[in-house]
Amino acid sequence: MATTREVDVVVVGGGSTGENVADYAHRGGLEVVLVESGLVGGECSYYACMPSKALLRPGQAVAAARRVDGAAQAVTGTLDPAAVLRRRTTFTHDWDDSSQVAWAEGAGLELVRGSGRISGERQVTVALPDGGEQVLAARHGVVVATGSEPARPPVDGLDTARYWTTRDATSAQEVPGRLVVLGAGVAGSELAQAYARLGAEVTLLARSRVLGSFPEPVAGLVGAGLAVAGVDVRTGVGAVGVERPDGPDGEVRVRLDDGSTLTADELLVATGRRPRTAGLGLTTLGIADGEALEVDDSGRVLAVAGGWLYAAGDVTGRAPLTHQGKYAGRVVGDALAARAAGHLPGPAEPWSRYASTADHVAVPQVVFTDPQVAQVGLRADQARDRGRPVRTVHQDLGQIAGASLLADDYAGWAELVVDDERDVVLGATFVGQGVSELLHAATIAVVGQVPLARLWHAVPAYPTTSEVWLRLLETDRSR
Ligand SMILES: Cc1cc2nc3c(=O)[nH]c(=O)nc-3n(C[C@H](O)[C@H](O)[C@H](O)COP(=O)(O)OP(=O)(O)OC[C@H]3O[C@@H](n4cnc5c(N)ncnc54)[C@H](O)[C@@H]3O)c2cc1C
Numbered sequence: 001m002a003t004t005r006e007v008d009v010v011v012v013g014g015g016s017t018g019e020n021v022a023d024y025a026h027r028g029g030l031e032v033v034l035v036e037s038g039l040v041g042g043e044c045s046y047y048a049c050m051p052s053k054a055l056l057r058p059g060q061a062v063a064a065a066r067r068v069d070g071a072a073q074a075v076t077g078t079l080d081p082a083a084v085l086r087r088r089t090t091f092t093h094d095w096d097d098s099s100q101v102a103w104a105e106g107a108g109l110e111l112v113r114g115s116g117r118i119s120g121e122r123q124v125t126v127a128l129p130d131g132g133e134q135v136l137a138a139r140h141g142v143v144v145a146t147g148s149e150p151a152r153p154p155v156d157g158l159d160t161a162r163y164w165t166t167r168d169a170t171s172a173q174e175v176p177g178r179l180v181v182l183g184a185g186v187a188g189s190e191l192a193q194a195y196a197r198l199g200a201e202v203t204l205l206a207r208s209r210v211l212g213s214f215p216e217p218v219a220g221l222v223g224a225g226l227a228v229a230g231v232d233v234r235t236g237v238g239a240v241g242v243e244r245p246d247g248p249d250g251e252v253r254v255r256l257d258d259g260s261t262l263t264a265d266e267l268l269v270a271t272g273r274r275p276r277t278a279g280l281g282l283t284t285l286g287i288a289d290g291e292a293l294e295v296d297d298s299g300r301v302l303a304v305a306g307g308w309l310y311a312a313g314d315v316t317g318r319a320p321l322t323h324q325g326k327y328a329g330r331v332v333g334d335a336l337a338a339r340a341a342g343h344l345p346g347p348a349e350p351w352s353r354y355a356s357t358a359d360h361v362a363v364p365q366v367v368f369t370d371p372q373v374a375q376v377g378l379r380a381d382q383a384r385d386r387g388r389p390v391r392t393v394h395q396d397l398g399q400i401a402g403a404s405l406l407a408d409d410y411a412g413w414a415e416l417v418v419d420d421e422r423d424v425v426l427g428a429t430f431v432g433q434g435v436s437e438l439l440h441a442a443t444i445a446v447v448g449q450v451p452l453a454r455l456w457h458a459v460p461a462y463p464t465t466s467e468v469w470l471r472l473l474e475t476d477r478s479r
């Protein structure tokens with residue numbers, strides 16, 4: 001019979017989100033236990049953000065040099081795939097989480113390794129690696145931060161034929177000769193380009209267009225960048241069947257809905273993710289396996305009475321990005337500590353440290369393809385759906401002096417979504433080489449609701465790509 005231990009807060013899931021919840025709750029004076037069944041640090045550190053960006057970066061460095069006459073002549077060789085994979089592995093610490101464990105201990109958190117499930121109100125039972133159990137009772141709250149898992153699309157044969165998820169693609173030890181990528185969202189587009197530049201023959205299958213959730217010009221520019229990298233981009237096609245007739249080590253055949261068949265060594269399925277809620281004991285609380293844990297802005301799960309169950313990160317289905325999960329983690333940690341101290345009796349005020357208000361209006365995201373895509377806030381259609389009258393302003397980034405210095409024949413595009421009544425920026429999208437570093441200025445403009453008349457006085461340095469802001473404001477003035 002397992003004994004019950006009482007602590008202030010139990011956090012289930014020690015990914016980037018859970019780490020932040022635990023750290024902030026502890027900084028607020030609470031005793032916190034962090035329960036983790038896999039690697040402390042979660043998906044981002046070991047199988048997602050870091051290794052995927054490490055796989056992309058060498059190809060981008062070479063391509064950037066090739067776009068500068070004079071430098072291009074110095075780049076005469078090809079990528080060294082073994083060295084690229086080796087460098088990637090330095091970022092994942094060879095899938096060893098000791099440094100993050102040391103951080104957690106140094107931060108004053110107690111780590112319990114094992115798989116946690118909700119076993120009662122304010123209670124978590126952890127299945128320990130030695131087969132035993134530990135029951136934890138939380139005085140102030142339980143936080144679910146278990147992330148997400150790959151969604152499997154309804155394609156015949158996928159349940160039996162071996163295929164790659166993004167975990168396999170980011171942790172691979174060699175580059176396959178031929179790779180088919182199913183799904184041309186963010187993960188599919190990034191990994192297709194990374195592997196093409198590493199020498200694989202890559203076919204990318206897009207049901208509609210590449211990066212379909214971004215404005216149309218993004219698809220054109222990123223599609224062209226993928227093609228230059230050697231990716232065979234097929235748009236408007238889907239997979240209907242998959243098989244490995246010669247067993248798991250033989251080649252894979254992918255039947256498409258246009259009647260054709262592709263043959264490859266590996267198939268990467270990157271068709272989105274679903275919240276990891278299965279097996280967490282949530283069905284007893286009326287939450288189905290795989291269903292997102294919908295939360296209020298302070299992270300309290302809406303479906304559960306009593307305000308003791310919180311959730312943050314991918315598992316909430318809000319904004320499945322590391323930085324938004326960490327932001328939610330800071331909010332939840334602070335809110336737990338404030339409520340424990342009696343400082344937050346009611347709902348959290350929007351834009352206070354206890355509310356993740358930015359989730360609704362200012363989520364930044366970068367797609368690390370070449371060209372990059374950087375977006376924050378609302379697209380024009382989203383703003384109109386919310387009843388806002390908006391106008392859009394566009395700029396060819398190739399016309400900006402700073403961009404033309406960065407690369408010969410620089411190709412890029414920018415869009416601002418402006419609130420017609422309030423004259424503030426509601427959203428921005430940039431596509432082009434190096435645009436990720438333009439994004440935070442846009443995020444500040446959106447979060448700060450800075451009037452365009454005041455933005456006019458934010459003078460961009462010459463000659464930087466940031467001058468796109470000046471051109472966009474000039475275009476808007478002359479309308
Ligand atoms: C290929 C790829 C690339 C990406 N690149 C980026 C990027 O560049 N930038 C970006 O912002 N986002 C990126 N993302 C998204 C990002 O990885 C996620 O948003 C982020 O990892 C979510 O963090 P999390 O802590 O909520 O979940 P996770 O990182 O999934 O952490 C959840 C943790 O909970 C643990 N766990 C699960 N169940 C239990 C249980 N029952 N008991 C105990 N522990 C449990 C897991 O082992 C895991 O460690 C990428 C995603 C993918 C797939």
Ligand SMILES: NC(=O)c1ccc[n+]([C@@H]2O[C@H](COP(=O)([O-])OP(=O)(O)OC[C@H]3O[C@@H](n4cnc5c(N)ncnc54)[C@H](O)[C@@H]3O)[C@@H](O)[C@H]2O)c1
Binds near residue numbers: 154182184190365
């Ligand atoms: N740079 C980044 O920030 C980054 C990079 C990679 C992943 N991520 C995050 O990780 C998550 C997962 O990424 P993702 O690209 O898998 O998800 P996604 O939702 O961005 O894209 C999934 C794609 O798969 C397509 N799709 C769905 N079902 C399909 C089917 N049956 N056949 C063919 N295509 C199908 C969709 O139309 C969509 O284009 C996302 O939340 C994403 O934001 C972020």
